[in-house]
Amino acid sequence: MNDQLLTFFIVSFFLVISPGPNMALIIDNATRLGRENALANVAGLCTATYFHGALSILGISALILNHKPLFIIIKILGALYLLSMGFKAIKSGFENIKKFNANQNYSNNNTYINEKNTFKKVRLSTSYRDGFMTQILNPKVSIFYIAAFPKFLSGGGGIKRGFELVSIHSFNIFAWFTFLTIFISLANDILLNPRVKGYINICTGIVLSLFALFISFE
Template identity: 30%
Template sequence: MVPIQELTYFALAALVLVLSPGPNMVYLISRSITQGRNAGLVSLAGLMCGFLFHIFMVAFGLTAVLFALPHAFTLIKVIGAIYLLYLAYQSVRPNGRPLFEANTTLAHDPPARLFKIGVITTILNPKVAVFYLSLFPYFIKPAYGSVFWQSIQLGLTQVSISASINFLIVLTAAQVARFFANNPTWVKVQKWLMASVLVGMAIKMALSVAE
């Protein structure tokens, strides 16, 4: 299993990322404002189930790659570092699309559809899978034991943190929306903070490849 020190660092990285406004946060706040907290919570449950799909796909994929091509792990890390740098650029690039823009014109959907949309939204988001593939290899080491169970451990840690923060966001959706609308400077600050974290992770991953 992943050592507690490494898991703690991973948890901090996951916390910074979930606090940065993105599609999931926008969707949850939009649904919560449009249809109320219950709709937001149902949507959140769908999003989290979508994460579980990606976690198992990545866990099986990394395990298969390690057994078939042990040195491919290094290639995955290199690609992951490059992708993290790309995400950092996307978060601060000039004239980029605002990360937060709540949509209050959504149609009112029944709980089953809200859950389904949440699941599909996450499953069909290729960035989720690519991000997992970028981040997980840095923390996973064959010496720690089963690659599969390490992937599950990291995935459940990320989902727990994401679910906790997004749960609070659903409960305070209107206040969060108002905060972002009235504090554009904070949005810029969090963009650069997220970019810094991503660059730092990319550098660490690159250094681990060079070792």
């Protein structure tokens, strides 16, 4: 790995692990829906990253940025989508706290008896879509691919080098959020308590809603 690729690896890694809507989405779904749905989110994030990369490599991202009405429409759609996911997470959190308070059916080992029925099943395709849309509409990622990404292409290499860089970014996304998903799954002894899950869902829902407001007014 040459110096440019190593530098991009480090920059994109810190971009991935910094707090944002992607992290809020994974934490919410890993606690609310389970490992499989969270991993479907990760797949959606990775796919959308290639989409971002392609738009930047082909120069389309810059055109969108310079077309103000279109850029504003995309911002509004992104804000509304994040706001809807935030609302779903907050609603789910309050529902589970209410269930916990109404029915404290615990076994002797403090495992919630009805936990497996606490959440409605969500299709993996839906979770994949949520991951894809969250990454596509993530302003942090959009700015990165418009402002920073082209600088790594200034040394040449063309489309091939561009997708090598996108693959590095996608790998970092896959590795970090898969690790986070597995970590949350291993913490099930604590997270099986629906009240704990409820508070986590409410917090992540608030984070998603705040990001939606940030996008709207930036």
